[in-house]
Amino acid sequence: MHDTVLIILACAAVTYLTRIGGHLVLSRFGEIHYRAKAALASVPTAVLTALVTPYVFTNGSPEALAILVAGLAALRASLMMSVAVGLLVLLALRALLI
Amino acid sequence: MSEINRSPDIRDGVKDAAPVLMAVAPFSAVFGAVAIEQGLSFHEMLLACLTIYAVASQYVMVELLGQNVPAWSVVLSVFAINFRHVLYSAAIGRSMARFSGPQRAAAFFLLVDPQYAASEARAARNGLRPAYYFSYAACVYITWIATSSLGGLFGSLIENVERYGVDFILPIYFTGLVVGFHKRPSFLPVLVISAGVALAAYFTLGTPWHITLGGLAGLLVAAALARPEGEGIPKGEKLNA
Numbered sequence: 001m002h003d004t005v006l007i008i009l010a011c012a013a014v015t016y017l018t019r020i021g022g023h024l025v026l027s028r029f030g031e032i033h034y035r036a037k038a039a040l041a042s043v044p045t046a047v048l049t050a051l052v053t054p055y056v057f058t059n060g061s062p063e064a065l066a067i068l069v070a071g072l073a074a075l076r077a078s079l080m081m082s083v084a085v086g087l088l089v090l091l092a093l094r095a096l097l098i
Numbered sequence: 099m100s101e102i103n104r105s106p107d108i109r110d111g112v113k114d115a116a117p118v119l120m121a122v123a124p125f126s127a128v129f130g131a132v133a134i135e136q137g138l139s140f141h142e143m144l145l146a147c148l149t150i151y152a153v154a155s156q157y158v159m160v161e162l163l164g165q166n167v168p169a170w171s172v173v174l175s176v177f178a179i180n181f182r183h184v185l186y187s188a189a190i191g192r193s194m195a196r197f198s199g200p201q202r203a204a205a206f207f208l209l210v211d212p213q214y215a216a217s218e219a220r221a222a223r224n225g226l227r228p229a230y231y232f233s234y235a236a237c238v239y240i241t242w243i244a245t246s247s248l249g250g251l252f253g254s255l256i257e258n259v260e261r262y263g264v265d266f267i268l269p270i271y272f273t274g275l276v277v278g279f280h281k282r283p284s285f286l287p288v289l290v291i292s293a294g295v296a297l298a299a300y301f302t303l304g305t306p307w308h309i310t311l312g313g314l315a316g317l318l319v320a321a322a323l324a325r326p327e328g329e330g331i332p333k334g335e336k337l338n339a
Contacts, residue, residue, distance in 0.1 A: 012149035014177040020206040022187030038324030039317040043181045046316025050296035055269040074277035086270040
């Protein structure tokens with residue numbers, strides 16, 4: 001089988017594990033430690049921030065500003081609107097700077 | 099077991115899902131287009147949507163596949179990003195007393211962020227029954243597959259992606275996701291430390307270590323700053339993706 005197909009299926013398996021795992025574990029052990037709980041709650045923030053940060057510093061100013069504006073917009077607007085606004089800033093600045 | 103009229107549950111499930119579909123559709127359509135643009139075949143893209151069903155992690159998977167990192171780090175990153183589901187699973191599992199074993203197994207496969215949010219609300223108001231859960235899930239899942247297929251078909255027609263900014267949608271989307279978590283405890287310290295460590299790792303060790311190390315550093319900060327009474331996930335958080 002193709003490598004990519006195997007990776008996709010492995011990703012599907014670990015994703016299902018996360019979706020059923022919390023129930024399976026907690027229904028046996030009850031409460032988890034508050035520090036573990038806080039770490040779990042911070043997983044998306046920590047991982048996604050780590051993923052995005054290099055993009056901010058290794059591209060041009062249109063890219064950095066687009067991320068900044070999208071981030072600020074997301075404090076108020078929906079995710080969809082924030083992405084649209086960030087994308088508009090990116091396209092406008094790229095058009096101006098070329 | 100008494101006979102239960104399922105039609106109100108089904109109707110409410112569809113009604114509650116309707117606004118979410120409009121939020122899901124653009125992201126799955128763009129995912130289809132981006133996946134093809136990053137070199138996945140249409141069938142691989144569709145397989146990912148059918149079996150993984152978690153858009154944020156699928157974007158990351160596609161991005162990493164394009165960077166030729168080792169397979170284990172792709173799977174580990176997907177696992178890390180989807181780890182939040184452990185909390186949903188633990189929380190909503192307590193409201194699934196009316197679900198049979200196979201129904202539960204299927205329900206957890208479909209436990210995406212809006213599904214979790216809607217199910218918690220339903221459990222608090224009317225009690226959570228399978229008819230509601232699965233009618234809501236069917237709407238989201240079918241829309242997700244249909245729109246990502248459309249994106250995959252028509253996205254490959256788009257040439258010169260820089261002109262439309264498609265090459266930079268991923269980091270912008272992730273930024274929006276991160277900010278959506280800003281009400282969680284220790285959000286700012288986690289953000290700053292993760293960003294700092296990720297940047298240092300990026301320029302010294304290189305990809306994909308910045309994701310692993312930056313992520314781990316953020317988790318340590320969150321654990322160190324945690325207080326016993328602190329809620330893991332605040333009520334009323336905008337749950338997207």
